[in-house]
Structure formats: C-alpha cells, structure tokens
Amino acid sequence: MSNILSKLEKRTAYTLVLPAVLLVFAIVLFPVFANIWISFKDIELKDIRIPEPRAKKIVKSISDDGSELKIVYKLRNSSLIQEIRNVKFQDKFPKNISILNLDSRCNFKSKKIICDFGNWDAKYKENFEIILKNIDGEKIKKEIIKSQKPILSGKSDNPLLTANFTLKNFKKVFYENNFIDLLLTTFYFTFFGTVGAIIFGILAAQLVNQNIQGRSYMRGILLFPYVGPVVALAYTWTLLLDPNSGTLNAVLVNFNIIESPINLLGQKYITISVLGFDFKLRLALTTVIFFEIWRYFPLAFLFILARLQAIPKSLYEAAEVDGASPVQKFVHITLPQITAIISILFMIRFIWNFNKFEDIFLLTGGASGTRTLPINVYQQGFAVSDIGMGSAVSIVIVMLLLAFMIIYFKLIGKKANEI
C-alpha cells in the first residue's frame, strides 16, 4: 500500500516539477553548453541564418500587343558560405500560356513550371529567363503574373550544426584581444565595485540601525537605486556627468572648485599629484565603479542591516557597563557578528559584478578603458559580429566563475554555512 502511495507521490512530483525544469534547462543550461560548441566554430552573425534559395521575379512585356512577356527570375543563394543542394523551383501561370524557351532543367505541365536546378554553391547567382506567349494572342495581364510568387525549396546544412571546428577563436581571445588588459580592467571593476559597495553598505546599515527619526523612510530611500530601472538611472548619471552641460561639472565650475569641466566618463586617464608624486588614475573606470557602488550598496546595506538588528542588545549593554568606547563596541561586537554575512555578500556581489554588462554598456559603451569581459562578449558577438569569438569570451567568463566558486567554497564556504 505504502509502496503504491510513494510511487504515486513520485509520479506527481515529476509532473509538477518537470515543466519548470525543462524550461530552465532549455533557456539557461542549454546555452551554457551551446557556448562551448559555438566557441569552436568559425561563424559570424550573418551566417546563422539557414541558407535558402531566393528568387526575385521581374516581368517585362516584349511585344507591342502585350501577348508576349519576358520573366527574369534573379536566383541566388542567400548564404555567402554554404551550398544548397537539390534546389527545386515552381511557378504558376494563368490559362492558355505557352513557354517559348523552356530550359532543359524544367518541365511545363498544366499551367505550372517545375525546374530542378541541382546544387547551388555559396554566393550562387543566376538570371533565369523565360518568355511567355498567350496562345489566344490576347494581352497577358502583368499584374496576375507578378502577384504569383515562385516557390523554391532546397536542402542545406544548418551552419550551427556542421562539424567544422577550429581553435581560431580561442587563439584570438588570448593573443589578439589585449587579453591581459581586459582581465585587469574586469578585476579592477569587480573588486573595487564589490568592496566599495560593502563598505558603503556597512556605513549605511550602521546609520539606519541607530535610533533616528524616520528610520523606515531612510531604509526605503536607500533602496531606490537598487530597484530603479538601469536604463533610466544610467542615462540620468550620464546627463549629470556630461562635460558640456552636465549639472555636476557646471556646479563645480560655478563654485570655482575646478577650472574646466572634466569628462568623467570619456577620459581614460587623469593625472593626480599627491605629495609631489604623480598618479595616473583610470578616470572613466573609476566613475563607472562609483556608479556601480551607488547602485548596488543598497543590497549590502539591507543584508547587513538585517544582521545588525539580530545582534542581541544585551551585548552592547554589557559593553557599556564595562566602559567600552563606541569604536571598541564596533570593532569587538559588531564586526565579528557581520563577518559571515560580509563574506557571503562579497561572493555574491563579486560574481554579479564580474558579469555586469548593462551598467557599463549604458554609461560608456566600453570606451575609454572600461572594456570588461562581458562588454567584450557583446562587442565581439554583435559589434564585430563574430559570434564564435563572442562565445569563446563567454567560455572564458564561465571558466573564471567556476574557479571563483571553487576557491570561495574551499576558503570560506564552511564558515558561511555556520550561520
């Protein structure tokens, strides 16, 4: 009896789970593996269409009474790299029409012309002509002829499914792509974005955790950048930082804090001298990192605040009795209580920042030294339209991510599980 029940339970469970699992597999997991396949292929954006035979029909009358017509079919293979096999062609005509120059590849039977063109190579082109004559000698209506579209069919390989593989893409990724620079930029962006977001998150959480008026409003406001749509926020910031008429530069120039506007998002380097030493700061990258911090510190804030509110008040009261200073309380009570959540946050934010695409894309488009790996996927795949190369960069991202996860779980994973 229980056996039947457990069987029934299993069957129900699978029917309940299966639709969701299949969908997620098809849209999330399948592409991750498809990337591996595509990254070994020499394939461009224009090649991903399956080659198909095309014909453009041009109708001209060649006799004065209109009883004779010439039709030119401009035939071509839509693909520049692939052949189409066994191309069949078919077109229909009205009654009482004969064809004067029937091609040897074609048959004309009961108002239909059927041709067998054999194989077309890549880039194949042909002007295929036929001349029609009305048997009655009456005028042939051009519109009727024109409105009838020829039907073509043929067999071709899906360029994604052929078995031509190459290592070219990976060679290009590592040798022709400024790979070191790309990697360094990505790490700067990820690391400083993550650390900055966590530091600001701690500060904000510490603030809101005190007994201040309007604390719940403050919590809501602090989350605005996180819940707002990235497009709107990124464009607002570009407008604020614009060198020509942006508010920030205008204010700074107005109060004589800077002499001339700074192109915060368009300038790759800025030289800052501190104590006689000149430092070269990557300006656009720094600005983008600050935007990143602005947008994502709320998440860190929220997690840390939740943790802070769970710390027992008695700990602080005991410290008060022992005569601890505010700094001592923070270092000896608060910090140890939030290290676990900070390490988890670091991991989550690190991974998500590492894959951040929209923010950088909308602010700078990857120009002036802000090209990170995800931006490069887009640039290779869609701007240069070399999707094989784009996939290869995606594979590099996935590999690095797996490496982070493994390192993380070896180092901190056990600690994180304890909370």
Next chain:
Amino acid sequence: MKFKSITIFLVISSFFLTCILSIWKIMSTLQGLNFTNLNITGVFFNGIILSLLFVLIGDRINHLMKIFSLSFLFSFLYFYFNETSPYWYIFGVFLIILFFTNKLKKYNTKSLTEDFISEKIIFDFITLFGIVFFAFVILFPFYIMLVTSFKTQIALLVNPLDFSLDFSKSLTELFKSYFVIFETYNFSRYILISSAVSIGTVIVTLLFAIPAAYAVARLNFFGKNFLSTSILIIYMFPAIVLVIPLYTVFSQLGLRNSIFGLLIVYTATTLPVAIYMLQSYFKSIPKEIEDAGIMDGQNWFGIILKIIIPLSLPAISSVALYVFMIAWNEFLFSLMFLDNPKSFTLSRAIQYLSGDAETPRQYLMAGSVIVTLPVLFIFVYFEKYLVSGLTSGSVKG
C-alpha cells in the same frame, strides 16, 4: 571641561553645519540663484561661534527660546552679509540652523566632560552627516531626472544650472516632453508592450513555479536535493553568457523581435528565484492542514489550488511583485532580441532614443521618469513585503 573635547565638538559640529549649508546653497543655485562662492571658511567660523555660544549659554535659557533666538541671530547675520539672496533662501538657512542647534541639545559644559565624549561626538555627527550625505547622493539623480523632463532644450543650454520650474506656463507647456514622447515616439505602445511582457512573465512564472515549489517543499522524489541545490547555482549564472546561443537559436526559430520569445526568456531566468522563495514559504505551512485535505479526498491538484495557494497568498504576491519588477527593469535581453521598433519594451525604447544624438535630453528624461515611476511606486507601496523578500536573496543584479 576638557579643552580637547570642546575643540573636537566645535570643529565637528561646524563642519557638519558647513556641509548642510553648502548643500542648501548648491540646491538653491539649481533654482536659478546666482551664487559663485560657497564661502566655506566664513560659514565654518560662524559655525564655531554658534556652537560655542550654544554651549556657553547652557541651561540659562529655555531650550526652545535658545535655539530660536540663536537661529534668528545667525540667519539675520547671514542675510546682512548676503543681501542679494531672496527670502525663501534665508528662511531655509533659518530652518537649517534651527535643526542644527536642536541637534546640539544634549551638549553642555557638563556633558563635555564625560568618558569617551570626543568619540561619541564624532559618532553622532558622522551619523547625522551620513544621513544627509546618503539621502542627498541617492535622491539628487532622481530629482535631476524629474526636473530635467520639465525643462526645454534651450533653457538647459542657456543655463545648465537653472532647474527652476516656471509655473506661469500652461500645463501643456510644462508637460510638453511627455506629450512629445507619447505622440512622436509612440511611448504608449512601449508601455503596453512592457506591461504585457511583465504581467505575462508574472503569470507564466507563477504557473510553473507554484507546482514545482510545492513538489520541492513537500514530496519525496529522486533528485530532489540535486534540484534544490542547482536552483541556487543556476541563480548565480550570468545572463551575458546565455546571450549568444539564445540569439542564434531564436533567430533560426523566428523568436527574435517577438514578445513571446522575451516572455520565455524572462520566465526561465526568474523561475529559480521564484521556486526558491515559494518553497521556503510552503515549508512553513503546517502539514496537518494538507492531511485534512487528503482525508477529504482531494488530489494534489486540489490541495495546491484549495489549500496551498490561499494560505500563501502573501508570499505569492511578493514573488509576483518581484518578478514584475525584474521583467520591467530588464534590459540585456531586450537589447539583444529586439531590433524592430514595433516590438520594443520601454527600456529598449529609451536606449534607442538615446542612440540618436539629436534627441533632446528632456525627452530622454521624460522616458526615464515613465519607466521609473511604476517600479518606485510598487516598491514604496509594498515595501514591507518586498524588503523581507530581498533579504532572502531574490533580486539579482
């Protein structure tokens, strides 16, 4: 009274005063006032004198009397030295000084001798400063977004600092950017598409997620543990690595430029989160209630429909709100999949607008306001439900 603690008190408090007065000055400049000097040193010394006076007067006068008279005195001095400034500006200065002196309430000659008082002073003022700083830094861009949408291109080019709104203009003049983007740029269509995609995603996601979450929470089956851990791992997977394969497959299937294609992708990417959130809630429902349902001869479908869903409506609605917000804000996939203006979502339409360098910025900002408002409205209205969901790790970004 220690000399050290009073020095720290004076410096920190007047630094704080300088900061808020500077922010007030900058905000007033953006209303068209013509200041070119922040006069930091002047304000700073005034602040020191103000704080010193405050501590010296101590308890000799009633607190309210004290703060009002000090604020009057100092705003009058301020007005005397900045004659050009209008009354509303001076009134703002008065309110700020009132607020500031009220914050000084707990400091007097006695309290400045307590233990660790300098650290406490620093902590107090950093807290105040932090609140002002965070509120300003966060709200300022939203403020600029909103006011820019009411300005005209010419006015912004003439004086990029003047964001004052001219209420003498008619409403149609004031809201001109909004009329233009609706009439010329077809934004009503994009709003419809965005709403359809987002609401569709919510419905489909819930349809898939509720049964799956129930199975994960309640039923025993082979691969259950694997499933619940892989949910989290899939959640960490980046969208950018999915883009190229999905683009190629969708092109070949003709799903690009279609709302349906977008719906599938959004559903699949939000499903793991939805299942994760729902199953943890379902686990908290007492199992006895379901047993009663089984006794009554309900099958699994009936149990989900008649017991689980009514009991977990709060969780389901918070998941629904989240999925709506994720789908509404989504940009990457709409950028990749949509290139026909007929099927743009709002985010994609704004990005498309900005691609044309000729587009005036106020149109861009009007579009941004339109895409931001619904999300902020939902967030503010349902904040309590959403915040608890956020900490359970729902929104990816």
